[in-house]
Amino acid sequence: MSEKFDVVVIGSGPGGYVAAIRAGQLGLKTAIVEKWADDKGAPVFGGTCLNVGCIPSKALLDSSHRFHDAAHNFDVHGISTGEVSIDVPKMIGRKDAVVKQLTGGVAGLLKHNGVTTLQGTGKLLAGKKVEVTAADGTQTVVDADNVILASGSVPVEIPPAPVDNDIVVDSTGALEFDSVPKRLGVIGAGVIGLELGSVWSRLGSEVILIEAMDTFLPANDQTIAKDAFKIFSKQGLDIRLGARVSGTEVKSKEVTVTYTDSEGDKTETFDKLIVCVGRKPVTDNLLAGDSGVNLDERGFIFVNDRCETDVPGVYAIGDIVRGPMLAHKASEEGVMAAELIAGQKPQVNYDTIPGIIYTHPEVGSVGKTEEQLKADGVEYNVGNFPFAAIGRALASNDADGQVKIIADAKTDRILGAHIVGPSAGDLVQEVAIAMEFGSTAEDIGLMTFGHPTVSEAVKEAALAVHGHAIHKANRKKRK
Numbered sequence: 001m002s003e004k005f006d007v008v009v010i011g012s013g014p015g016g017y018v019a020a021i022r023a024g025q026l027g028l029k030t031a032i033v034e035k036w037a038d039d040k041g042a043p044v045f046g047g048t049c050l051n052v053g054c055i056p057s058k059a060l061l062d063s064s065h066r067f068h069d070a071a072h073n074f075d076v077h078g079i080s081t082g083e084v085s086i087d088v089p090k091m092i093g094r095k096d097a098v099v100k101q102l103t104g105g106v107a108g109l110l111k112h113n114g115v116t117t118l119q120g121t122g123k124l125l126a127g128k129k130v131e132v133t134a135a136d137g138t139q140t141v142v143d144a145d146n147v148i149l150a151s152g153s154v155p156v157e158i159p160p161a162p163v164d165n166d167i168v169v170d171s172t173g174a175l176e177f178d179s180v181p182k183r184l185g186v187i188g189a190g191v192i193g194l195e196l197g198s199v200w201s202r203l204g205s206e207v208i209l210i211e212a213m214d215t216f217l218p219a220n221d222q223t224i225a226k227d228a229f230k231i232f233s234k235q236g237l238d239i240r241l242g243a244r245v246s247g248t249e250v251k252s253k254e255v256t257v258t259y260t261d262s263e264g265d266k267t268e269t270f271d272k273l274i275v276c277v278g279r280k281p282v283t284d285n286l287l288a289g290d291s292g293v294n295l296d297e298r299g300f301i302f303v304n305d306r307c308e309t310d311v312p313g314v315y316a317i318g319d320i321v322r323g324p325m326l327a328h329k330a331s332e333e334g335v336m337a338a339e340l341i342a343g344q345k346p347q348v349n350y351d352t353i354p355g356i357i358y359t360h361p362e363v364g365s366v367g368k369t370e371e372q373l374k375a376d377g378v379e380y381n382v383g384n385f386p387f388a389a390i391g392r393a394l395a396s397n398d399a400d401g402q403v404k405i406i407a408d409a410k411t412d413r414i415l416g417a418h419i420v421g422p423s424a425g426d427l428v429q430e431v432a433i434a435m436e437f438g439s440t441a442e443d444i445g446l447m448t449f450g451h452p453t454v455s456e457a458v459k460e461a462a463l464a465v466h467g468h469a470i471h472k473a474n475r476k477k478r479k
C-alpha cells in the first residue's frame with residue numbers, strides 16, 4: 001500500500017510552498033513534490049520566484065540602482081566618488097547568496113511545519129493518486145485525499161528568436177551575464193523586459209526594447225503608463241513600440257534582430273538579446289489522461305474562484321490558473337486552498353491584488369484603471385497629485401511621477417490607485433489596504449499622514465478627487 005497524505009502539493013513556488021506550510025499549520029498530513037535540483041542533485045524549493053524571478057531580479061535591480069546613483073546622482077549632493085566601477089561576478093554572487101538564503105529558509109519552514117518533501121516530477125493520476133518520478137527514473141505513487149497543483153510557469157519562446165543561452169537568452173539567462181553587454185536588445189517591453197532592461201541599462205548597456213504592441217503597458221492605467229514611458233525614455237531606455245520581431249541571426253558573438261514597424265523592416269545588432277515575451281503555464285506531463293482535470297481555452301488549468309478544478313479535492317493555484325502571474329497572488333491562492341481543505345471558508349479578493357513594476361521609479365497599480373471603468377460605463381471621479389510637489393520627494397531628488405486615485409462618483413469608494421513614483425509599490429499597498437476596508441477617497445483625505453513622507457502624495461491625490469488638494473492648484477474647485 002502506498003503512503004497516504006491529507007494533502008499532496010505539486011510544485012514548491014510561492015503558491016505551492018505557502019499552501020504546504022499552511023496545510024502543515026492546520027494539522028494536515030502534507031507532502032510537497034518538487035523536481036528542481038541543484039548541480040549536486042539536492043532539491044531546490046521556492047520555484048521561479050525565489051530562484052529565477054522576483055528575488056534575483058530585485059537583487060540585481062538594487063545593485064544596479066546603487067551603482068547608477070553613485071555614478072550619476074551623488075554629485076548634486078556635493079559627494080564626489082571618483083570613477084565608479086562594477087564587478088559583475090561579485091554582483092551576481094551577492095544575488096546568488098540572497099537566493100540561497102531564502103530557498104534554504106523555505107526548506108527549513110517546510111520541515112518545521114512537518115511537511116514531507118518528495119523529490120521528483122509529480123503527475124496527477126486518476127483517483128487523486130500522485131506519481132513521483134525521481135531523476136534516475138524511479139517511480140513511486142502516493143495517495144492523497146486532496147491535491148494542490150502548483151507547477152507554475154516558464155518563459156514563452158517565439159520562433160523568430162530561439163534562445164541559445166549564450167547570445168540570446170530568456171529572463172533566467174539575463175540574471176547571469178558575466179559582464180555588461182555594450183548593446184543589449186530586449187524583445188517585449190512588459191514588466192520583466194522593463195526590469196531586466198533597467199538593470200543592464202543602469203550598468204552602462206545601450207538598451208533597445210522592441211515591443212509589438214502600439215500601446216505601452218496596455219494593462220496599466222494610461223495616464224501612468226504615459227508618464228512612465230516619458231520617465232524611462234529620459235533615463236535612456238529606447239522603447240520602440242509597434243515593432244514586431246520577425247527574425248534573428250547569431251553570428252560571431254553578435255545577434256542581428258529584424259523587426260517590422262509602421263515604416264517597414266528594420267534591423268539592429270546586439271551583443272546580447274533577452275527574449276521577454278511572456279510566460280506560459282506548466283501543464284505538460286502534469287496530468288494523466290484520465291485525471292479528470294481540464295484546461296481552459298488558453299491552456300491554463302480550469303478552476304473556479306475557489307481554485308477548485310473539475311475534480312473534487314483537486315485544487316490548482318498560481319501561474320497555472322487564470323489571473324495575473326504574480327507571486328503574491330499565487331501565495332494567497334495557496335493559503336485559500338489549504339484552508340478550504342481544512343474546512344474553513346477563506347476567499348481571495350481578486351479586486352485588490354496590487355501589481356508592481358520595480359523600475360526606478362516604480363510603477364504600482366491596484367483596482368480598476370480609468371480605461372476599464374470607461375469601458376464598463378462606471379461613473380467616477382479622479383484625483384492626481386505629482387511627486388514634484390512633495391517635499392520629501394524633492395529632498396531625496398526623487399520627484400518624478402504622480403499618484404492617481406479613482407473613486408466611484410456616487411459612493412466615493414476607491415475603485416483604483418495607479419502610481420508611478422518613489423516607493424510606488426509600497427504606496428499602492430496603502431491604498432489596497434484602504435480598499436479592503438471599503439474606504440472612500442474622503443476617508444483617506446481625512447487621515448493624518450506623517451510629514452515629510454512620499455505617502456503624502458496618496459493623501460493629496462485622495463483630496464484632489466474632490467478638488468481639495470492643498471499643495472496644488474485644483475482644477476475642480478469644490479467646497
Ligand code: FAD
Pocket residue numbers: 010011012013014015016033034035036045046047048049050052053054055057120121122123150151152153154171192282285286317318319320325326327328329330358
Ligand atoms: P513557480 O514559482 O513557477 O513554481 C513552480 C514550481 O513547480 C517550480 O519550482 C517547478 O520546478 C515546480 N514544478 C513544475 N512542474 C512540476 C512537476 N510536475 N513536479 C514537481 N515540481 C514541478 N512576481 C511578483 O509577484 N513580483 C515580482 O517582482 C516578480 N518578478 C519576476 C521576475 C522575473 C524575472 C520572473 C520570471 C517572474 C517574476 N514574477 C514576479 C512572477 C512570479 O515569479 C510568479 O508569478 C510566481 O513564481 C508563480 O508562482 P507559482 O508557485 O505559481 O509557480
Ligand code: AMP
Pocket residue numbers: 158187188189190191192193210211212213243244245246276277278279
Ligand atoms: P509581458 O506579457 O508583460 O511579459 O510582456 C511581453 C511582451 O512581449 C508583450 O507586451 C508582447 O506584446 C511582447 N511581444 C510578444 N511577441 C513579440 C514579438 N515578436 N516582437 C516584439 N514584442 C513581442
